[in-house]
Amino acid sequence: MSLSVGDVAPDFSLPDQDKQVVSLSAMRGRPVLVVFYPFAFSGTCTGELCQLRDELSTYTDAGVQVVAISTDPVFSLKEWRTQQGFEFSLLSDFWPHGETAKAYGSFFEAAGMPNRGTFLVDAEGKIAFAEVNGPGEAREQSGWKAAVAEL
Structure with a gap:
């Protein structure tokens, strides 16, 4: 069961690429875009995250912290x-x-990987945008941008 707008976002503490632990609760007070993706180095995931990289200022200029999981x-x-x-x-x-x-x-249990889930968590820790795309379904990022603009 996926989360819905208005739900409290589950906290997490996960290591980043440099083995530094990042916690959602430590980012409280500013919005966070949480982007789940299946696999590093895969074609669709690379395309999606490169688009996010190329348009990162859309989020950072609005004060949104971005993490990909x-x-x-x-x-x-x-x-x-x-x-x-x-x-x-x-x-x-x-x-x-x-x-x-x-x-x-x-999470797509049968394949042991995350689906393409995107969650915008507001500064108070509640879900402001939620979308989960199944395996093989690329994301359209305009929905995330619209949700950021509404913060």
């Missing part, structure tokens, strides 16, 4: 971030496997 290990995330020039944190939901994605209703 997959079940990849931190070592893969570090290399992918370096190769692609991502300036946002890539968080590893590797172990316990997919626990954060499950808490957000964005």
